[in-house]
Amino acid sequence: YVLCALPKMGFAGVNVTLPHKEHARRLVDRCDDAAVAIGAVNTIVIDTHGALAGRNTDAQGFWAHLVDASGRAEWSxxxxxxxxxxxAARAALWALRRAGVDVAIANRSGARAHALASEFAADAVAWPETPAALGGFDLLVNATSLGMAGQPPLxxxxxxxxxxxxxxxxVYTPLATPLLHxxxxxxxxAVDGxxxxxxxxxxxxxxxxxxxxAVDAAVRRHLMAALAP
Incomplete structure (x- = not known):
């Protein structure tokens, strides 16, 4: 495994992206409370003994940006x-439920949507019924790969x-997705990824x-330049 070689290569840690976050949870030596509750790891820290410590910072990032970009601090x-x-969906779901938000889940695999909803005390909506159901929601979150470069649009x-x-x-590649348009x-x-x-x-x-x-406009400008085609 690549992860097992990281300590010998001198890495301090790595980020994990889709579709490996749930699998990474099972490969690390230990996890923080958030990663255990969410069931996914997006950050791995290599400690002084070479052990792999799994963390989930996605939930924190998801929530902080939602509050900043929406201008709304209270979502209960x-x-x-x-x-x-x-x-990513698991992290967003955990953050939303902690904030007192009532969540319904829709996924192209209905079985996965129902399983996740059951795990987090949420509801499930059949994928074909999503557009008609939108009237009852204050927030729509796309945590699929649809709309990402190389993928079909949502x-x-x-x-x-x-x-x-x-x-x-x-999604943040592209930054302006068809959904946000x-x-x-x-x-x-419209809140981007x-x-x-x-x-x-x-x-x-x-x-x-x-x-x-720092998390500021300068960092965002730098990343936008780096991600520009």
């Missing part, structure tokens, strides 16, 4: 529809959503190097 009692059932009709709703796409066309608050990437990276960097980096 709100309703969210979460698309996806992988590692084609969903947002007309049923309330004018005050927020649409949050965790549709949200902006409807006049909804780059902020989550930045906010989850800050605690990971601190764990590796003992330095808490």
């Amino acid at each position: 009692g709100a309703r969210a529809l979460l698309l996806g059932a992988g590692g 084609a969903i009709d947002l007309s049923a959503m309330a004018d005050t709703a927020v649409v949050y796409d965790l 549709a949200a902006q066309a409807r006049g909804l608050v 780059l902020g989550m990437l930045i906010h989850q990276a800050a605690p990971a960097f601190a764990a590796w190097f003992g330095i808490v980096p």
Whole structure:
């Protein structure tokens, strides 16, 4: 395994991305409480003994960016529809449930949606029924790979959503996804995935190097330039 070779190569740690976050949870030597509860690891820290410590900073990054970008700090009692059932979806779901948000899950695999909903005391919505169900939600989160470069777009009709709703796409390549274009066309608050990437990276960097980096507009501009085609 690549992970087993990292201590010998002098790594302080690594980030894990889709579709490996749930599998990484089973490969590390130990996990923090968040990673255990979420069932996924996106940050691995290599300790002084060469052991692999799994952490989940996705949930923190997801929530911090939602609050920043939406301008709304209090979400208790709100309703969210979460698309996806992988590692990023699990982190978002955990963060939302901790904040008192009622969550429903839709996934192209209905069995996975129902299993995840059962695990986190959430509801499940059949994938074909997603557009019609949107009217009852304050927040739509795309935690699938749909809309990512090289993947099909997430084609969903947002007309049923309330004018005050927020649409949050965790995809950041491209930064302006078809889903976010549709949200902006409807006049909804559109939240991209780059902020989550930045906010989850800050605690990971601190764990590796003992330095808490700034999360500001300059970092975002730098990343946007790096990700530009």
